[in-house]
Amino acid sequence: MDAKLKETILNPIFKGNPITVLVLGICSSLAVTVTLKGALVMALSVIVVTGISSLILSLLRNTIPGRVRIIVQLVVVAMMVILVDQILKSFEATYAIDKQLSVYIGLIITHCIVMGRIEAFALGNKPWPSFLDGVANGVGYGLILIIVAFFRELLGSGTLFGFDILNRFGYVPNNLVILPPFALILLGCIVWVQRSIQKDLQEK
C-alpha cells in the first residue's frame, strides 16, 4: 500500500481525529454515549454513511454541476441516512437501539464530518481512496464514541453491553456520569492525553 493511501486511512484515526482534533460531531458524541451498544450502532451507522456517500459522490464527481453540488451531496447523504435508519428499524435486534438513538440517527445528515469529508476529499479524489477516507473518518469518530461510552456505561450503570461488571462488586452507579456534562469532561481528558502525546497540536 502506498504511503499516501496509508496516511488517508491512519490520519483521521489519531492525528487528525474528527472529534478530538477537528472538534466535529461533539453534539452526538455527548448524546449517544450513555451505553456501549448505542455508541457502537451509532459508530457503525456513521461509518456506513461516510464511506458509501464518499464513494458515490466520488464516482459522480466529474458529472456534478458545480452550482448545485451541495444539494447533490445532501441528496446522497440524506438517502444513505434514511436507508440506515430504515434498516435499523426493520431488525428486531436493532429496533430498540434505533428508538433509543431516536433523532441522532437522522441527524447524521447534519454531521460536519460527512459533508466535510465529501467537500474536502471525495470531490477531488478517485473512488477507492475516497471510500477509505470516509470509512477512516467514521472509524475515528466511532473510536472516541466507544471510549467515552465505555467509561460512561461502566461508571454510570456499572455494566458493559448491558452485562453487570462493577455491579457485581456492590458498586453504586454514579448518576453524574449518565448526564451529558460528564461526556464533555471525558472528552476533555481524551483531548488532554492526545495533546500531551502529540506535541505539535499544542498552541504556543
Added chain:
Amino acid sequence: MNTNNNVYTVIYTTVIVVVVAALLAFVSQSLKSKQDANEKAETISQMLTAAQYGTKADLDKLSNVAKLDKYAQEIDKAFIINLSGEKLGDLPLDKVYGSKDLKRQNYNIKGGANKTAEPEIPVFIFKNGRTVVPIYGAGLWGPIWGYLSFEQDACTIGGAYFDHESETAGLGAKIKDDPSFQASFVGEKANFADANVFDIVKGGAPKDAEGKSLIDNKIDAITGATMTSQGLDAAIDTWLAAYAKYFIGAAPAAEKNPCQCASCPCEECPCDCHCTPGQDGCHCPGCECPECSGNMKHVEE
C-alpha cells in the same frame, strides 16, 4: 462536457432526485412489514408495562414472539366504544392501537376539519383486572402517546407508560425514559366527573406533611419540560374525558361513585352523587344535592 449549463443542471438534479426517491420508496415498501411487526411488539410491551406486567426494561428483554405470546396470554377482552361509553363491537385480541391508529382517533375525538368519522376508541381489559386505555396528543416537537391502566374501581390509576417521537432528550423525553415519572401516576385517581380529568402540575402537586403525593388527580410536572408536560396533560385530559362515560358506567355497582371515599356517606345518598377527588385526599366539596347530608357534590348524570 460543460457541467455548468442550465439545462444540464436541471436534468441532472431531476434525475438524481427521482432515482433516490424511487430507491427510498422501494426500500420503505419492502421493509414495511418488518417495521410494523417491530412497532406492534413495542406497543404491546408498552401496554403490558401500563398494566403492570413488569417493568419496561424487563419486558424489552423478551423477543417479539415472546411479547406477542405474553399479550395473547394476558389479554381478557378488547373492544371499541363511542364517546357515550357504549360498546360498538369487539376487537380481535391481537389488534393493538399504535401511534398511527391513535392519531386518526385523536382527530375524530377533537373534531374539526380533520375529523373523518365518529370516534371509536379502544378499551383493553387484562386478566389481572386492569383496564388499559391509550392517550395521544402533541408534545413540544412532535406527537406523544401512551397507555394508562385503571384498577377495577374504574378510577385509580394502576400504571402508565408514555412514548414520544421527538421530545428533547433528557428533558421532555423523560415522559418515556424516567420510570419515576411514570410511577408517580400509580395510585392517583382520575376525576371522570370533571372535564379536567387529570392534572400535571407545574410548581408541585399538593403533598402531605411527609412529602408524599396525595391521592388526588395531580402529579408533579417534569422540571425543564414545561411544554411537554402541558402537552401530556392536555392529551390525558382529552382522551380520558372521551372515556369518562365508559368509566363512570364501569364503576362497580357497590360503589356507585367512581371515586368512593370513606368520609363520604355517598351510599346513603338518595340521589346520584359523585364524590370527586379533592386537594386533601378524596373529599367532596360543596354538596348541591338537598338530600345529601355531607359535603358532597352533585353531578348530573
